[in-house]
Amino acid sequence: MSGFVKICPLAEIGEDQPMAVEVDDTPVVLVKTNGEVFAMNDICSHAEVSLSEGEVYNNTLECWLHGSCFDLRTGKPTNPPATQAVPTYRVKIETGEDGAEQVYVNLAESSEYGES
Ligand code: FES
Numbered sequence: 001m002s003g004f005v006k007i008c009p010l011a012e013i014g015e016d017q018p019m020a021v022e023v024d025d026t027p028v029v030l031v032k033t034n035g036e037v038f039a040m041n042d043i044c045s046h047a048e049v050s051l052s053e054g055e056v057y058n059n060t061l062e063c064w065l066h067g068s069c070f071d072l073r074t075g076k077p078t079n080p081p082a083t084q085a086v087p088t089y090r091v092k093i094e095t096g097e098d099g100a101e102q103v104y105v106n107l108a109e110s111s112e113y114g115e116s
Contacts, residue, residue: 004104010093013037013103018061020052023105028089030103031056031072037091038072039105045070045077045084075110 005023013019013032020042021028027042029052042052044063051070054062060069060078068082075088090106 003108004090004092004106007103007105010037010101010103016056018052018054018056020050021105023089023107026107028105028107029061030091030105031061033059033072037093037103039089039091040070040072040075041087041089043086044068044082045086046082051086 007021007023007030013030016033019030021030028039029042031038033056042050044051044065046063046066046068049063049065051061051063054064057069059072061072062069063082066081068077068079070077070086075085077083077085088110090109092104093101094104096102
């Protein structure tokens with residue numbers, strides 16, 4: 001039922017530097033790359049490790065343990081050993097009253113880029 005939850009100022013997220021956050025007790029990783037911000041579940045679908053400790057590579061986030069890369073838009077792995085997608089979440093950026101851009105994540109809606 002939860003809608004968009006305010007996470008942090010956009011300026012706090014470094015380009016291509018995955019950032020782990022908790023949203024309603026769910027581990028989420030935020031990635032800013034090429035001017036866009038993406039959110040996905042921070043747990044690899046192959047084993048229980050934190051994707052936020054991996055590296056951003058060509059619009060994917062690479063799991064540091066076995067090297068599967070997860071598409072930032074779809075959460076789907078682009079190479080083995082992972083075969084299951086990681087949930088992705090909708091992100092919006094809004095300018096607050098102080099003029100700073102804030103990042104919001106909506107856990108209830110997975111992001112479906114390309115459809116809307
Ligand atoms: S734990 Fe992520 S690919 Fe194996």
